[in-house]
Amino acid sequence: MPSKKMLIADVLENLSKKNFEKFGMALMARGGDRKVAFSKVEDKNFMEVTNVLVSTFTEDDAPAVTSELLKSIKCFNEAKELDEQMAELFPKSSTRKKVHFVDKHQLELTERVCNIDSILDFLLKENVIQDAIYEKISCTPGNQGKTRNIYKLALKSGIDAKNIFLESLKKYEPFLVADLERKG
Structure with a gap:
Protein backbone atom coordinates (compact mmCIF):
# COMPACT_ATOMS: atom_id res chain seq x y z
CA MET A 1 0.00 0.00 0.00
CA SER A 94 -9.23 11.27 4.65
CA THR A 95 -8.44 14.72 3.28
CA ARG A 96 -12.13 15.48 3.54
CA LYS A 97 -11.98 18.28 6.03
CA LYS A 98 -14.09 18.74 9.08
CA VAL A 99 -16.57 21.55 8.79
CA HIS A 100 -14.97 24.74 10.09
CA PHE A 101 -16.48 26.21 13.26
CA VAL A 102 -17.62 29.39 11.49
CA ASP A 103 -19.31 27.37 8.73
CA LYS A 104 -20.92 24.93 11.15
CA HIS A 105 -22.36 27.75 13.26
CA GLN A 106 -23.10 30.29 10.51
CA LEU A 107 -26.79 30.62 11.35
CA GLU A 108 -26.23 31.06 15.09
CA LEU A 109 -23.36 33.49 14.54
CA THR A 110 -25.41 35.54 12.09
CA GLU A 111 -28.25 35.73 14.61
CA ARG A 112 -26.22 36.32 17.78
CA VAL A 113 -23.02 38.31 17.07
CA CYS A 114 -23.28 41.74 18.74
CA ASN A 115 -19.75 43.23 18.65
CA ILE A 116 -19.66 43.30 14.86
CA ASP A 117 -17.91 46.67 14.56
CA SER A 118 -14.98 45.46 16.67
CA ILE A 119 -14.84 42.27 14.61
CA LEU A 120 -14.82 44.30 11.38
CA ASP A 121 -11.97 46.44 12.71
CA PHE A 122 -10.06 43.26 13.58
CA LEU A 123 -10.63 41.77 10.10
CA LEU A 124 -9.39 44.99 8.51
CA LYS A 125 -6.32 45.11 10.75
CA GLU A 126 -5.50 41.48 9.89
CA ASN A 127 -5.92 42.15 6.13
CA VAL A 128 -8.83 39.74 5.74
CA ILE A 129 -10.77 42.63 4.22
CA GLN A 130 -9.66 45.79 2.50
CA ASP A 131 -11.00 49.32 2.99
CA ALA A 132 -13.65 49.08 0.24
CA ILE A 133 -15.13 45.86 1.65
CA TYR A 134 -14.90 47.30 5.18
CA GLU A 135 -16.91 50.34 4.07
CA LYS A 136 -19.48 48.19 2.26
CA ILE A 137 -20.03 45.93 5.27
CA SER A 138 -20.05 48.88 7.72
CA CYS A 139 -22.83 50.57 5.74
CA THR A 140 -25.03 47.48 5.92
CA PRO A 141 -27.84 47.98 8.44
CA GLY A 142 -27.98 45.74 11.52
CA ASN A 143 -25.62 43.21 13.03
CA GLN A 144 -27.21 40.32 11.13
CA GLY A 145 -26.81 42.07 7.79
CA LYS A 146 -23.19 42.91 8.54
CA THR A 147 -22.45 39.33 9.63
CA ARG A 148 -24.08 37.97 6.46
CA ASN A 149 -21.86 40.27 4.40
CA ILE A 150 -18.76 39.09 6.26
CA TYR A 151 -19.65 35.56 5.18
CA LYS A 152 -20.45 36.65 1.64
CA LEU A 153 -17.56 39.06 1.03
CA ALA A 154 -14.74 38.14 3.41
CA LEU A 155 -14.80 34.46 4.27
CA LYS A 156 -14.96 33.10 0.73
CA SER A 157 -11.20 33.61 0.43
CA GLY A 158 -10.50 30.47 2.44
CA ILE A 159 -9.45 28.83 5.64
CA ASP A 160 -7.08 31.59 6.78
CA ALA A 161 -9.88 34.17 6.65
CA LYS A 162 -12.14 31.82 8.61
CA ASN A 163 -9.43 31.23 11.22
CA ILE A 164 -8.92 34.96 11.69
CA PHE A 165 -12.68 35.50 11.89
CA LEU A 166 -12.83 32.79 14.57
CA GLU A 167 -9.96 34.49 16.40
CA SER A 168 -11.94 37.75 16.37
CA LEU A 169 -15.02 35.94 17.67
CA LYS A 170 -13.00 34.46 20.53
CA LYS A 171 -11.72 37.92 21.37
CA TYR A 172 -14.96 39.92 21.06
CA GLU A 173 -17.65 37.24 21.57
CA PRO A 174 -16.04 34.75 23.98
CA PHE A 175 -19.28 33.71 25.69
CA LEU A 176 -21.02 33.09 22.38
CA VAL A 177 -18.10 30.97 21.13
CA ALA A 178 -18.03 29.01 24.40
CA ASP A 179 -21.77 28.40 24.18
CA LEU A 180 -21.52 27.14 20.58
CA GLU A 181 -18.52 24.93 21.44
CA ARG A 182 -20.50 23.35 24.28
CA LYS A 183 -23.39 22.60 21.93
CA GLY A 184 -20.98 20.92 19.52
Missing part, protein backbone atom coordinates in the same frame (compact mmCIF):
# COMPACT_ATOMS: atom_id res chain seq x y z
CA PRO A 2 1.38 3.43 -0.91
CA SER A 3 2.08 5.91 1.86
CA LYS A 4 0.43 9.33 2.10
CA LYS A 5 3.76 10.82 1.09
CA MET A 6 3.84 8.71 -2.08
CA LEU A 7 0.29 9.71 -3.00
CA ILE A 8 1.34 13.37 -2.78
CA ALA A 9 4.47 12.68 -4.81
CA ASP A 10 2.44 10.92 -7.52
CA VAL A 11 0.05 13.85 -7.84
CA LEU A 12 2.86 16.41 -7.99
CA GLU A 13 4.84 14.33 -10.48
CA ASN A 14 1.90 14.33 -12.87
CA LEU A 15 1.39 18.10 -12.83
CA SER A 16 2.43 20.03 -15.92
CA LYS A 17 5.54 22.16 -15.48
CA LYS A 18 3.37 25.30 -15.42
CA ASN A 19 1.00 23.88 -12.79
CA PHE A 20 3.91 22.57 -10.71
CA GLU A 21 5.35 26.10 -10.67
CA LYS A 22 1.94 27.50 -9.68
CA PHE A 23 1.74 24.90 -6.93
CA GLY A 24 5.13 26.01 -5.59
CA MET A 25 4.06 29.65 -5.62
CA ALA A 26 0.79 28.80 -3.85
CA LEU A 27 2.73 26.82 -1.24
CA MET A 28 5.01 29.76 -0.52
CA ALA A 29 2.10 32.22 -0.45
CA ARG A 30 -0.05 30.03 1.80
CA GLY A 31 -1.01 31.78 5.00
CA GLY A 32 -1.14 30.24 8.42
CA ASP A 33 1.40 29.61 11.10
CA ARG A 34 3.61 27.27 9.06
CA LYS A 35 5.32 29.12 6.23
CA VAL A 36 7.46 27.67 3.44
CA ALA A 37 10.48 29.68 2.33
CA PHE A 38 11.19 30.39 -1.33
CA SER A 39 14.53 28.59 -1.06
CA LYS A 40 12.77 25.35 -0.10
CA VAL A 41 10.70 25.34 -3.30
CA GLU A 42 12.77 27.16 -5.92
CA ASP A 43 14.13 24.80 -8.60
CA LYS A 44 13.08 21.72 -6.60
CA ASN A 45 11.61 18.58 -8.13
CA PHE A 46 8.33 16.92 -7.15
CA MET A 47 9.97 14.64 -4.58
CA GLU A 48 11.80 17.50 -2.87
CA VAL A 49 8.59 19.54 -2.69
CA THR A 50 6.79 16.48 -1.31
CA ASN A 51 9.45 16.25 1.42
CA VAL A 52 8.94 19.94 2.21
CA LEU A 53 5.17 19.39 2.50
CA VAL A 54 5.57 16.41 4.83
CA SER A 55 8.26 18.02 6.99
CA THR A 56 6.32 21.28 7.28
CA PHE A 57 2.78 19.94 7.76
CA THR A 58 3.34 16.30 8.90
CA GLU A 59 2.50 13.27 6.81
CA ASP A 60 -1.04 13.21 8.21
CA ASP A 61 -1.82 16.85 7.36
CA ALA A 62 0.17 17.21 4.12
CA PRO A 63 -2.45 15.52 1.88
CA ALA A 64 -5.14 18.00 2.97
CA VAL A 65 -2.76 20.93 2.44
CA THR A 66 -1.81 19.54 -0.98
CA SER A 67 -5.46 19.19 -1.95
CA GLU A 68 -6.20 22.74 -0.75
CA LEU A 69 -3.30 24.13 -2.79
CA LEU A 70 -4.26 22.15 -5.89
CA LYS A 71 -7.75 23.61 -5.70
CA SER A 72 -6.34 27.10 -5.23
CA ILE A 73 -4.48 26.79 -8.56
CA LYS A 74 -7.54 25.30 -10.25
CA CYS A 75 -6.20 21.74 -10.49
CA PHE A 76 -9.54 20.35 -9.38
CA ASN A 77 -9.19 16.94 -11.02
CA GLU A 78 -5.85 16.32 -9.34
CA ALA A 79 -7.24 17.42 -5.97
CA LYS A 80 -10.25 15.16 -6.42
CA GLU A 81 -8.00 12.23 -7.35
CA LEU A 82 -5.87 12.77 -4.23
CA ASP A 83 -8.96 13.12 -2.03
CA GLU A 84 -10.45 9.91 -3.44
CA GLN A 85 -7.21 7.95 -3.01
CA MET A 86 -6.90 9.19 0.57
CA ALA A 87 -10.52 8.27 1.34
CA GLU A 88 -10.03 4.80 -0.12
CA LEU A 89 -6.62 3.98 1.37
CA PHE A 90 -6.84 5.94 4.64
CA PRO A 91 -10.55 6.24 5.45
CA LYS A 92 -10.00 7.49 9.01
CA SER A 93 -7.62 10.25 7.91
